[in-house]
Each structure stands twice: as structure tokens, then as C-alpha cells.
Amino acid sequence: AKEANGNTYRLFSREMERKLSQRLEMETSLRLGLHREEFFLLYQPQFDMRNQQLVGIEALVRWNHPVRGLLTPESFIDLAEETGLIAPLGDWILREACKQWQQWQKSDGQPLRLAINLTNRQFQNANLAKDIQAIIEEAGLPPQSLELEVTEATLMQNASSADKFLGQLKELGVQLSIDDFGTGYFSLAYLQHLPIDRLKIDPSFVQGGPGDSNHASIVTTIIDLARNMDLELIAEGVESASQIKFLLEKGCHLGQGYYFSEPLDGDGIGNLINGLPEP
Ligand code: C2E
Ligand code: CA
Ligand code: CA
Numbered sequence: 001a002k003e004a005n006g007n008t009y010r011l012f013s014r015e016m017e018r019k020l021s022q023r024l025e026m027e028t029s030l031r032l033g034l035h036r037e038e039f040f041l042l043y044q045p046q047f048d049m050r051n052q053q054l055v056g057i058e059a060l061v062r063w064n065h066p067v068r069g070l071l072t073p074e075s076f077i078d079l080a081e082e083t084g085l086i087a088p089l090g091d092w093i094l095r096e097a098c099k100q101w102q103q104w105q106k107s108d109g110q111p112l113r114l115a116i117n118l119t120n121r122q123f124q125n126a127n128l129a130k131d132i133q134a135i136i137e138e139a140g141l142p143p144q145s146l147e148l149e150v151t152e153a154t155l156m157q158n159a160s161s162a163d164k165f166l167g168q169l170k171e172l173g174v175q176l177s178i179d180d181f182g183t184g185y186f187s188l189a190y191l192q193h194l195p196i197d198r199l200k201i202d203p204s205f206v207q208g209g210p211g212d213s214n215h216a217s218i219v220t221t222i223i224d225l226a227r228n229m230d231l232e233l234i235a236e237g238v239e240s241a242s243q244i245k246f247l248l249e250k251g252c253h254l255g256q257g258y259y260f261s262e263p264l265d266g267d268g269i270g271n272l273i274n275g276l277p278e279p
């Protein structure tokens, strides 16, 4: 038994060692990747589901890793967050998205709303509002065309200061939305005094309804809540016509998801804006 334990221990520590070195390697390559400009953005369009009108886009980061290939955020955002590299990465994301946004503007068109995701650590940065202001002023992006998405989890982790942080961002004139809404347990009273514009209904509820009565009733509750609090709503992860029908019947008009479009590159969004078919 002793020997077995010894073996288990050695295996365990070898496994830990492997994980640690993998992590260090990822951290180094993340740092390098920022230098070498290995990151790029995709943009997922958001539509008014009543008339298929494009209303906004959400920037989603990707990493073209030299060895591992194309990586989605779930494999590197947490590490960027833990190592603090989210700060330079986040700055880059905002700059890059602003630059791209410029190229989409039509002289006659309504300015398109650009949504950017913020992590917990970014949200806690005391200089966040100032940093964002500097970047969007330089890029000439009107603050009201920028939407910042903060998850319900981030707000709950910063319950006592969220109000203040959101207030500073709101003073810039940007729009604020709560991402992944419905996955936490927000109290109404708390939600009511936050200076937010929009709730993004989490895909898990959108995709459950209308077939799943439990999820359908959650969606209905969120929609009623938003109406009572005068918040805009957008359903995320919309994948089917029956989901759209259900959402429209209940009164949620905006949607984002594979049914309409996967995240596209900048040219793809440009074509969408100019009414050209996707390549
Ligand atoms: P999120 O903000 O909830 O983004 C939506 C995710 O759902 C995206 O995954 C998108 O590609 C995916 N999605 C869109 N439509 C559908 C659909 O119809 N069905 C399904 N099943 N999925 C759909 P992605 O791009 O892998 O991003 C994952 C998460 O990584 C994001 O979740 C966000 O929390 C984070 N993230 C992405 N880009 C950024 C960024 O630039 N900055 C920060 N801080 N976080 C980011
Ligand atoms: Ca988001
Ligand atoms: Ca979401």
C-alpha cells in the first residue's frame, strides 16, 4: 500500500509539474503573441429580429497560435486574466475594434453599435474609464456607439463597488450591458439601481425554450423584468426559427446567434453593411 501511495504521489506531482510547465509556456507565448500580433478579432452581428436589420456587433477575440493553431478565448482569457496580460490585450482589442469600426461607417448610415467584453480584472481597473476614454477619443468613436459588456458573475463578485465602477463608465456616455444574464441570482432591488442599458439573455435559456418549459418561463420572467425596468434586451445564442418566434411573441426583439450569423471577420461585416453577399 505504501508503494502504491508512493507511486500515486509521484504520478500526481509529475502531473502537476506538467500542468505548471504547460501554463508557464502558455504565459510566455501569450506575452510573445501580443508582441507578434498573433491576435485578431471576429465580429458577430446583432439583429432586430422583426425586420432583420443590423443593429450592432460584438467583438470576439481569437488567437492564431504558432503551434496550437486557432484558439478561442476559453483557452486563454482566464490565463490572460490571472497573469494581468488582459490589460495590454484588452487595450489592443479596443483599439483594433475602433479602427475596424471606422472602416464600416457609411456617410449616410446610422452609426453601428460596437460591443466589447470586459473581464473581472479589467472591470476592477481604477483607470478603466480614463483608458477607454483616451482610446475612443483618439479613434473618433462616439461614446454612445460603444457598448461594454460585463457578465452577471463579474457584477456579483464586485457587488459593493459595481455601482461606482459602472457609474464612472456611464459618465463617459457609453452603453452598458449585463452579459450572460440569468445565470446568477441577481436581486431585483440590486439590479434596479445599476446604471445599465441592456440585458443579454444567456444562450442556455434561449436554447432551452420554447421546448423546455422551465427555461421558457425563465425567459418570460427576464423579458417581463426588462420591460418593467425599461431595459433593452438581446437574446444570445439564437439558433432556430422556433426560438425566434418564441422570443418575438414574448417581446424580445434583438437577437444574436448562429441562426443569423457566426462571428465574421471585418470584411464579412463590411459586406453585410453594404448589402453584399458573404464571400
Ligand atoms: P460571450 O461574451 O458570451 O460571447 C458569445 C460566445 O458565444 C462567442 O464565443 C460566440 O462565438 C458564441 N456564439 C455566438 N452565437 C452562438 C450560437 O448561436 N450558438 C452557440 N452555441 N454559441 C454561439 P467565443 O467567441 O468563443 O467567446 C467566448 C467567451 O470569451 C465570450 O463569451 C466572452 O466571455 C469571452 N471573450 C470573447 N472575446 C473577448 C474579448 O475580446 N475580451 C474579453 N474580455 N472576453 C472575450
Ligand atoms: Ca459577450
Ligand atoms: Ca454571453
Ligand code: CA
Pocket: 180
Ligand atoms: Ca459567456
